[in-house]
Amino acid sequence: MASLSDLPIRDDLRGLTPYGAPQKHVRYALNVNENTHPIPEAVARDIVTSLAHAVLTANRYPDREFTALRESLADYLGHGLTREHVWAANGSNEIIQQLLQAFGGPGRRVLGFPPTYSMHPIITAGVGSTWVTAERDADFEIGPETAVRAIERHTPDLVFLCAPNNPTGTGLSLETIAAAYDATDGIVFVDEAYAEFMPKDRPTALTLLPGRERLVVSRTMSKAFAFAGVRVGYLAADPVIADALRLVRLPYHLSALTQAAAVAALAHTPEMLAMVDDIIGQRDRIIAELPELGYRPWASEANFVLFDGVDDPQATFNALLERDILIRDVGISNALRVTAGTAAETEFFLRSLAELGPGGAR
The missing domain is CATH 3.40.640.10 (Type I PLP-dependent aspartate aminotransferase-like (Major domain))
Structure with missing residues (x-):
């Protein structure tokens, strides 16, 4: 099988990597900031x-x-x-x-x-x-x-x-x-x-x-x-x-x-946007409860929360993945990002993170 180096690809594209958000079939996909609420x-x-x-x-x-x-x-x-x-x-x-x-x-x-x-x-x-x-x-x-x-x-x-x-x-x-x-x-x-x-x-x-x-x-x-x-x-x-x-x-x-x-x-804009207030509520809940688990959440105006205080982001990412939760390692030191989803998703994420203990999986 040929590799990119075998092709006459543009020089400025050599060595680059494509967009790489993980695609895995999990019960709780909270990694790419989708709206996890179904359309009415x-x-x-x-x-x-x-x-x-x-x-x-x-x-x-x-x-x-x-x-x-x-x-x-x-x-x-x-x-x-x-x-x-x-x-x-x-x-x-x-x-x-x-x-x-x-x-x-x-x-x-x-x-x-x-x-x-x-x-x-x-x-x-x-x-x-x-x-x-x-x-x-x-x-x-x-x-x-x-x-x-x-x-x-x-x-x-x-x-x-x-x-x-x-x-x-x-x-x-x-x-x-x-x-x-x-x-x-x-x-x-x-x-x-x-x-x-x-x-x-x-x-x-x-x-x-x-x-x-x-x-x-x-x-x-x-x-x-x-x-x-x-x-x-x-x-x-x-x-x-x-x-x-x-x-x-x-x-x-x-x-x-x-x-x-x-x-x-x-x-159907009113019906579609009715989900937004619930998502904001879940985002704010995550921000409020993460400090109780030993993490520092950053203020967020979006549908996700970046939090640091993670001792080993990759280990914590994998430990949550084993629990069927997919979040995102965005390459910021000691930090991970989670999408605010439904109330059930938020509850399971926070409970799972609590089970890992302060600092996450080591």
Whole structure:
């Protein structure tokens, strides 16, 4: 069997590794920040009905502009946005890829602040751009001055920010986003994949869009809408951004089935988002109870919790896996990350972690 070294692969891809979240069949999968709550049955039935109608015309190409979906997403986002401000793709990762294809490429730099979403540097490498990094402030924060210093040092073509951040759950102020925008002539991309889990008084970067044609805010239906398996991500920005992405997107990149399923789900927004409050409650329970077990949880505005005080993360990971619980080792020293799931999942996770004793399995 041949290996990658036997192929004429691009030099800048040699030695890289693909996205590697473990895929294991376990009872409690709490490692990739999915919404573990099932879609309500009544909503699922309406989605299936929409899919059935779409299948009847599947011999034809889908709406290349996914007009109905963009209108539904604009209605959901509010803030005066119209369908012209919205773009969608097969998950927010494809949004990132299209953005980098349009504004990145060889010879261009993308600035990130690790620890951050692991796909940002992977997709950056995939389009031949250079990933450059800057340190965060204490407690994984990024203040306006820190962002500006990093931009002045690296002069990036794109700046990537997570609000809240993955894998730490840290929030991001509008002041930092605005300062980053003012400090660069490039694209400022704000990844709001977990926006629905933020505190109600935390303003979204969507409020900064007017007058900022280089600001892009992305969202996903994977988390709050429990649509991870459908693959729908989207962005809001000045309409000119969508014009740029049309230059690089594949024709008919969103299938008729994907469009139909997403529009149907958005028609049931209240029912779909009813899960969010429960997930926030489970997240806050994890944060409240981990100190009693000898761990320090980091403040989180997402649907997961990063906690440290783990003596041997790999041993603890394996010990929990033996109990049919899959969480995530994100490569931060003495730390692990767990998704906030259902009440039953939270209870089993906390009880299992308690059985391992302070510091986890040794």
